[in-house]
Amino acid sequence: MKTSHLVCTAAAAALALGAGAAAAQDRSGWPSSFTIGTASQGGTFFVYGSGVANLISEELGVSGAGEVTGGPMQNMALVHTGEAALGLTTLGPARESMEGNNPIAPGLAMDNVCAVFPMYETPFSITALSSSGIEQISDIPDGARIGFGPAGSTSDTYFPAMLEELGVNFERRNGGWDDLGGQLQDGLLDVIAFAAGVPVPAVSQLEVQTDVNIIEFTEEEQAQIVDAFPVAAFDIPASTYTTLEEPARAVSMWNFAIANCDLPESFIYEVTNVVMSDNERMMGIHRSAEATTVENADKNTVLPWHPGAARWFNENGASIPQDMIHGG
Structure with a gap:
């Protein structure tokens, strides 16, 4: 019995080491820190985005924070250029930005922005x-x-x-x-x-x-x-x-969280998992997160999905078509 216990313990340790190595390898290219573009203080974007940043930091061990911005239009610009890794936007301004009608940079098609998860209406x-x-x-x-x-x-x-x-x-x-x-x-x-x-x-x-x-x-x-x-x-x-x-x-x-499309698939997959896996915890950040659910993924008809987010949603009951996935 003692020998069997030692063998099992050794096997468990080996599996743990293997999992740890895989996790370390999976973090290749991850940012050392990140910001989430929100909006002005006193608005829901700021409360929701700052709470999500803190949650991701706690769960993934990556330093992050919400950033006060001018809101959806500016967040599209910040995420497109990579000045912010993540942001919050509304689908109307998102469409205008992708079509080159963002007043921050008129004529620039902000097409390096990907959807990550639905927020709320x-x-x-x-x-x-x-x-x-x-x-x-x-x-x-x-x-x-x-x-x-x-x-x-x-x-x-x-x-x-x-x-x-x-x-x-x-x-x-x-x-x-x-x-x-x-x-x-x-x-x-x-x-x-x-x-x-x-x-x-x-x-x-x-x-x-x-x-x-x-x-x-x-x-x-x-x-x-x-x-x-x-x-x-x-x-x-x-x-x-x-x-x-x-x-x-x-x-x-509708509002959606967005990410720079060049961020690693594994990072955005884990970000999506943190946010989407516990809706009660999200509602503790802001009551509007009641709508941050898998069922509302189909409300995005504007932005391409980040491959990491699309993989998580398709593994958890959504059906995101390949032609809606960045690079797909």
């Missing part, structure tokens, strides 16, 4: 102070001062055009979500038009400090925007904010 929602008397979009006064988030963000790219489509005349203001929330509370803005995963941290903070109105689209307004822009109908659940007593009509656009 970004609802487009509007917030005003209750004291303003603004309860619906038609109440927004002529020349209202509206904060649309950082310049070049998803909000700033699409929301002004959406409100113009609905006949709203406004003064356009830009800034980080925390800053704009403070300006709204101080009476320097009339409205904030958010495109961010819910709950938006800046709105949740405002609810604690003052009374706010979450302004929904009417059915007619929602249908008009869906017809005119690359968005889908969406209901913000009543449980999202204490202010809401019932779901609020909105529209939404």
Whole structure:
């Protein structure tokens, strides 16, 4: 029995050594550190991306952090050039960037950016102070001062055009979500038009400090925007904010995590595994991660998949076609 135990122990040790060698070999070409391009502080991208960076660092032993950026458009540029290994983007700005219509570098097709995993839908929602008397979009006064988030963000790219489509005349203001929330509370803005995963941290903070109105689209307004822009109908659940007593009509656009396509397949495979293998842990980072699931991989119809991410998804119930995989 003792000899048998020694043999088994030796075999186990040999397997462990072999596994360790394979793991070491598999890390060839891995970055020694990484950043994830997020957006401004006070927005969901920053909370979600910084949390994912910390999670990857803990699980894979590679130093990483979330980086404050201008949002989806800038993240496409940073990841394309390799200045950021990973980033977060929205599929509308992603398509424009791939087609050479990114305002950061007009004419440059940002085609070295690959999808890694689905994040969540970004609802487009509007917030005003209750004291303003603004309860619906038609109440927004002529020349209202509206904060649309950082310049070049998803909000700033699409929301002004959406409100113009609905006949709203406004003064356009830009800034980080925390800053704009403070300006709204101080009476320097009339409205904030958010495109961010819910709950938006800046709105949740405002609810604690003052009374706010979450302004929904009417059915007619929602249908008009869906017809005119690359968005889908969406209901913000009543449980999202204490202010809401019932779901609020909105529209939404999908967000995906992205990576530079030149990163090693093994690295992105492990990154995808860390994020996708425990949804409860992801929801601890931000509640919107409830949508970070295998089932939502098919929402990407824009970006090529990184081979490492595609391999993980195809091993775990998704069906990513070969012609949607970078280099495939």
